[in-house]
Amino acid sequence: MPVIDISHRKKFLAKGNVYLPHIVVIEKIIDETPTVRTFHFNFKDEKLRKEFTFESGQFAEFSVFGIGEAPFCISSSPTRSGHLEFAVQRVGRVTNALHRLGVGAEIGCRGPYGNSFPLDFLQSKNLVFIAGGIGLAPLRALIWNVIDNRDKYKNIDIIYGARSPADLCFRYDLDSWNKDKTVNIVTTVDKGDESWTGREGFVPQVLEQVAPSATKAVAIVCGPPIMIRFTFPVLEKLGFTPKQVITTLEKRMKCGIGKCGRCNIGNLYVCRDGPVFSYAQIKNFISSEY
Amino acid sequence: MTKKINKRDIGKLLTQWNQEFAIFVPSKEGDTTKMTSWDGKDVSFLDWYRNTVIPPKASFFPPLEEMFHFQKNKGSYDLELPASDGQKKLIFGIRPCDAKALAILDMIFKDAYEDPYYLSKRENTVLVGLGCTNPYDSCFCTSLGSNPSDSANVDIMLTDIGDQFLMEAITDKGKSLIANTSGLDDATEADEARAKEAQETSYRKVTKRVDTKDIEERLLSCFEDQDYWEKVTAKCISCGICTFLCPTCYCFDINDELVKRQGVRFRSWDSCALPIYTKMPMENPREEKWQRVRQKVCHKYEFYPMNFDVIACTGCGRCIRQCPVNWDITQILASLPVKV
Ligand code: SF4
Ligand code: SF4
Ligand code: FES
Numbered sequence: 133m134p135v136i137d138i139s140h141r142k143k144f145l146a147k148g149n150v151y152l153p154h155i156v157v158i159e160k161i162i163d164e165t166p167t168v169r170t171f172h173f174n175f176k177d178e179k180l181r182k183e184f185t186f187e188s189g190q191f192a193e194f195s196v197f198g199i200g201e202a203p204f205c206i207s208s209s210p211t212r213s214g215h216l217e218f219a220v221q222r223v224g225r226v227t228n229a230l231h232r233l234g235v236g237a238e239i240g241c242r243g244p245y246g247n248s249f250p251l252d253f254l255q256s257k258n259l260v261f262i263a264g265g266i267g268l269a270p271l272r273a274l275i276w277n278v279i280d281n282r283d284k285y286k287n288i289d290i291i292y293g294a295r296s297p298a299d300l301c302f303r304y305d306l307d308s309w310n311k312d313k314t315v316n317i318v319t320t321v322d323k324g325d326e327s328w329t330g331r332e333g334f335v336p337q338v339l340e341q342v343a344p345s346a347t348k349a350v351a352i353v354c355g356p357p358i359m360i361r362f363t364f365p366v367l368e369k370l371g372f373t374p375k376q377v378i379t380t381l382e383k384r385m386k387c388g389i390g391k392c393g394r395c396n397i398g399n400l401y402v403c404r405d406g407p408v409f410s411y412a413q414i415k416n417f418i419s420s421e422y
Numbered sequence: 423m424t425k426k427i428n429k430r431d432i433g434k435l436l437t438q439w440n441q442e443f444a445i446f447v448p449s450k451e452g453d454t455t456k457m458t459s460w461d462g463k464d465v466s467f468l469d470w471y472r473n474t475v476i477p478p479k480a481s482f483f484p485p486l487e488e489m490f491h492f493q494k495n496k497g498s499y500d501l502e503l504p505a506s507d508g509q510k511k512l513i514f515g516i517r518p519c520d521a522k523a524l525a526i527l528d529m530i531f532k533d534a535y536e537d538p539y540y541l542s543k544r545e546n547t548v549l550v551g552l553g554c555t556n557p558y559d560s561c562f563c564t565s566l567g568s569n570p571s572d573s574a575n576v577d578i579m580l581t582d583i584g585d586q587f588l589m590e591a592i593t594d595k596g597k598s599l600i601a602n603t604s605g606l607d608d609a610t611e612a613d614e615a616r617a618k619e620a621q622e623t624s625y626r627k628v629t630k631r632v633d634t635k636d637i638e639e640r641l642l643s644c645f646e647d648q649d650y651w652e653k654v655t656a657k658c659i660s661c662g663i664c665t666f667l668c669p670t671c672y673c674f675d676i677n678d679e680l681v682k683r684q685g686v687r688f689r690s691w692d693s694c695a696l697p698i699y700t701k702m703p704m705e706n707p708r709e710e711k712w713q714r715v716r717q718k719v720c721h722k723y724e725f726y727p728m729n730f731d732v733i734a735c736t737g738c739g740r741c742i743r744q745c746p747v748n749w750d751i752t753q754i755l756a757s758l759p760v761k762v
Contacts, residue, residue: 149503150535151489151676151687195687197492197499198680223703238498357705384702386676389535392692393673394700396717399725404534416642 150389153195153240154180158233159215164301165294168266169231170207170219176238185244186210188251188274189380189408192243193388194218195226196233202226203385203403206244207269209276219269219301245388246407249274249352249378258287260344262363264335264355265294268301270380270407271354275309282314289344290317293335293359297321297328318342336362339370346371353379364411374412381407381414423597425589425606426613432587433465434605436514443512443548446481448474457481457513471515472556475744477669478513478520479527482543485666486690489539489676494683506542515552519563519736521575523669524549529730530672539689548595551576552587555624560739562630562752568736570628571621581617588617632752634723634733640760641724650759651712657747660711662693664741664749665718670734673699694718719754 160172175181186192186206195201202224208217222231233239259278263271278285290309294300300319309315320331320338331338335355344351351367353360360379367377383395383402390404397414400406427435436445445460448467456476492501528544531537554561554570563569573579577596580587588609591597600606609617644650665671675692678685692699694717700708708714726734735751742750 149490149538151538152501152503155499155501195678197494198678198685200678201676201687236497240499240501357707382702383707384700386674390533391530391535391537391672391674392676392689393694393721394692396721396725398720399728416645 150242151387153193153201153242155238156194156216156241158235158237158239161233161235164219164266164303165299167222168219168301169222170217170302171230171233172215172217173239173241174215175241184216186216187244187248188277189248189270190244190246191270191388191403191407192218192241192245193385194230195240196229197240199229200226201240201386202230203245203388205270205273205380205407207273209273209280211277211280219266221266243388246403247405249277249380249408251277254278254350254352255284256286256348258345258347258349259285259289260349260351261288261290261292262335262339262351262353262355263290263292264359265299266301267355267359268292268305269354271352272302272305274352275305279312279315286348288315289342290315291320291335291339291342292317293320293322293333293338293355295322297325334362335359336366339363340366343370346373346376349376351377353377357382364415367411374415375410377411379409379411379414381409423591423600424609424614425600426583426586426609427589427606428586429468430585431605432468433463435603436460436465437462438603438605439512439514439599443510446478446511446513448515457516460514467515471552472554472558473517473520473738473740475667475740477523477667477738477740478516479523479669479672481511481513481547482524482540483527483531483672483674483691487539487688489687489689491684491686494680494685509546511543511547512550513547514550515580516549516576517554517738518551518568518570518572518575519561519738520669521549521551522563522568522572522736523738525575526670526726526730526732526734526736527672529732533730548578548599549576550578550596551580553579553581553621553624555582555620557624557628558739558743560630560742560750561628562632562737562739564625564628564737565630565632565634566733566735566737569621570624581620583613583616583620586613588613630737630739630752632737632755634755637733637755638724638727640758641720644759645716645720647759648712651716654754654757655712655715655749658695658711658715658749659747660695660697660714661746662695663744663746664751665693665695666691667740667744669736669738669740670722694721715749719751722751723755 155176156173162170191203191205193201204218207219220230309317381402385395386392388403390401395402446457447460448471449458455474457478488504490503492499531540573592577593579590591600673692674689676689722735
């Protein structure tokens with residue numbers, strides 16, 4: 133039998149019908165880019181507000197009733213309570229419907245689902261975050277978590293890229309990380325405009341230039357599949373072993389709990405066994421199925 | 423506790439069971455056949471039934487099923503689960519391969535999160551199996567650890583011994599049902615000997631084979647062999663029949679309908695043979711037909727065994743019989759270009 137480590141697979145305890153969403157209320161909307169919005173939300177039920185817990189890296193299924201459901205990672209950090217956040221790029225039916233909603237709107241939410249970033253494994257390591265576009269959303273749930281427990285981790289490098297300056301998400305985060313002396317951040321765009329004074333170039337190229345050391349380091353990668361595909365070989369060149377590379381993946385999902393079948397990579401289901409994987413787990417299948 | 427019953431008394435038996443259970447029997451419906459609610463008299467299926475085109479999974483995992491409905495009031499929503507009919511059901515005549523398929527489906531629907539829709543129906547249902555005397559050329563259950571008389575996954579098992587059926591209680595559910603059933607005779611040693619002989623004869627009638635030895639490793643070793651997969655899937659027209667009608671396929675889609683202020687969320691059968699199944703706004707990991715057929719084959723013979731330790735194919739042969747272009751999964755498995 134091919135050996136794939138599935139020891140991280142969790143046994144979930146769900147109460148009642150797992151497919152029945154909770155009602156959450158949108159409290160604030162932030163325009164990140166022309167096509168990306170962040171929604172701050174809270175449970176309608178007071179009790180759930182207190183009881184709901186999640187870990188960095190987990191996602192939930194959000195629904196606009198009458199339109200449908202879609203999965204989004206929880207983009208806020210569990211270290212910062214008060215409200216929860218998720219970011220949505222307008223690309224299809226459900227995401228368009230979400231973008232039409234205003235503050236106060238009620239939507240459905242079930243979760244949290246999936247595994248999370250392996251905090252124990254990351255402790256006392258140098259962390260290299262590599263993100264493209266809206267791929268920063270799941271990573272910021274971890275980056276803020278790490279910053280809020282700063283002494284548990286060593287160096288923090290962040291390499292973040294977007295197609296153009298207008299496509300950079302979470303600028304307010306980028307600003308605070310730029311000011312934070314314990315964080316090295318490099319921002320790049322594929323193509324700048326007149327006012328852009330920063331770097332130009334694709335994320336994998338910039339990664340090669342920045343060349344973070346692989347010693348006692350873990351790279352955490354999230355972005356569009358094309359970026360992920362080109363980033364892995366660069367990391368390998370820099371000396372990162374497949375176990376030192378962690379990624380969080382996106383697939384078309386429906387159920388979010390490993391039943392409806394569509395989000396698999398080999399025998400692993402992104403919704404149930406992921407979305408966080410080490411490159412070692414998926415490298416057999418990634419070349420042609422991701 | 424082995425009993426027997428005359429074939430001409432099956433109607434009476436079903437009438438008796440009908441007091442407690444809704445009975446489902448093999449039925450013709452238009453051009454197709456499936457398990458449907460018994461009309462209280464017709465037992466002619468005993469003459470024509472080999473296996474249903476639509477697998478019995480449809481009784482537990484319907485092609486279209488309400489998950490919940492909701493009402494919109496101003497900007498608020500009230501959600502409500504569908505009422506369960508609470509009705510106990512009995513499926514009469516399920517084939518061993520299809521009963522095994524349900525045991526395979528149980529694993530995925532119980533895994534991690536329990537699927538309440540499937541499991542509640544499953545718990546409420548008694549399976550009365552009927553051994554095959556006339557397997558199809560396309561059946562290959564004996565290659566997958568089962569056989570035409572396999573009683574492993576039913577509550578009660580029937581074996582054709584001429585004018586009668588031998589009737590064995592397999593589970594506690596089956597035992598208590600038989601104990602409470604009148605009009606059954608005790609089986610004699612001679613009956614049991616006849617049943618054994620009939621079972622051996624049926625076993626020999628299944629002649630199609632697949633070699634499942636090291637199948638996971640063999641599939642993994644040629645996973646990236648695009649030329650091979652393109653070649654063996656060239657004639658597939660991506661209709662999805664082989665997945666919709668497969669008794670172990672369970673993929674589904676989830677969608678909403680909202681008319682005025684009344685809405686419903688429902689799920690419906692979906693298929694890995696269809697490109698939209700994995701389509702994302704910017705990419706599709708299985709855009710090409712060969713990738714999708716590869717997924718079907720590997721899911722059954724490589725991935726499902728890795729996760730649940732059982733091959734998710736029972737050898738029922740439906741995908742071979744019903745494919746409009748005569749695609750044959752056993753030929754694929756026999757011709758893998760294994761690289762070791
Ligand atoms: S039934 Fe035949 S043609 Fe249809 S998807 Fe399956 S293999 Fe392809
Ligand atoms: S793959 Fe084909 S033979 Fe196997 S269980 Fe499904 S329909 Fe039957
Ligand atoms: S989203 Fe349904 S199996 Fe992963």
